[in-house]
Amino acid sequence: MTLFGLQYPINDKITFSLAVIEKRRSLLLTDDKLVKFLSDYEKAFENTQKAMREIGMSDICCDCAINTGGSCCGEGIEDWFDSALIVINLLLDVNIPEKRMVQNGCWFLGETGCLIKAKHTLCINYLCKRLQQDISPDKLQYFQKCMLHETELLFYMEEKIKEILRGEPLSDIYKKH
Ligand code: SF4
Ligand code: SF4
Numbered sequence: 001m002t003l004f005g006l007q008y009p010i011n012d013k014i015t016f017s018l019a020v021i022e023k024r025r026s027l028l029l030t031d032d033k034l035v036k037f038l039s040d041y042e043k044a045f046e047n048t049q050k051a052m053r054e055i056g057m058s059d060i061c062c063d064c065a066i067n068t069g070g071s072c073c074g075e076g077i078e079d080w081f082d083s084a085l086i087v088i089n090l091l092l093d094v095n096i097p098e099k100r101m102v103q104n105g106c107w108f109l110g111e112t113g114c115l116i117k118a119k120h121t122l123c124i125n126y127l128c129k130r131l132q133q134d135i136s137p138d139k140l141q142y143f144q145k146c147m148l149h150e151t152e153l154l155f156y157m158e159e160k161i162k163e164i165l166r167g168e169p170l171s172d173i174y175k176k177h
Contacts, residue, residue, distance in 0.1 A: 002170055003083045004162055010078045010107050014096055017086035019173045031164055037157045044150040045117055051146040055139035078107035080120045084158040088118040121151045
């Protein structure tokens with residue numbers, strides 16, 4: 001049994017994803033399409049980050065987090081993550097927190113912001129009222145174009161990982177269920 005799906009506790013999804021990486025990393029990385037997606041994703045991620053800086057979004061979010069505690073990375077958002085998304089982060093050498101670092105915050109939130117790269121679409125395309133008010137529509141449109149490419153690649157990678165592992169006996173990976 002695999003732990004793909006949203007219904008499992010985040011602890012179990014992380015344990016499963018770490019085991020997938022430990023036991024099937026090389027299998028995943030023999031898939032040329034997945035390797036290409038990962039490489040394209042690194043570029044798309046950097047591109048979105050660059051767009052966020054260029055249009056002033058990074059500064060606004062930083063100010064919001066420091067001065068008002070932010071409000072968009074609350075506890076429970078991690079439940080929208082599928083294990084495949086956690087596997088993607090691990091393939092990108094991201095360290096997944098072993099416990100919640102910020103009280104009432106998302107599992108993946110650290111003291112200085114989000115600790116992971118591959119985020120849920122909800123996180124990537126969220127535009128709060130302040131961002132909508134403070135950033136011009138044409139700049140937001142530019143950002144949305146970048147983030148759309150990033151979210152597309154995440155979707156392709158999630159599907160690819162599930163496809164590769166679907167044909168695999170996984171009893172050595174996760175014995176709990
Ligand atoms: S998206 Fe909005 S609420 Fe979230 S940190 Fe940025 S400014 Fe604050
Ligand atoms: S994954 Fe990152 S961006 Fe998304 S809610 Fe959690 S801390 Fe915030």
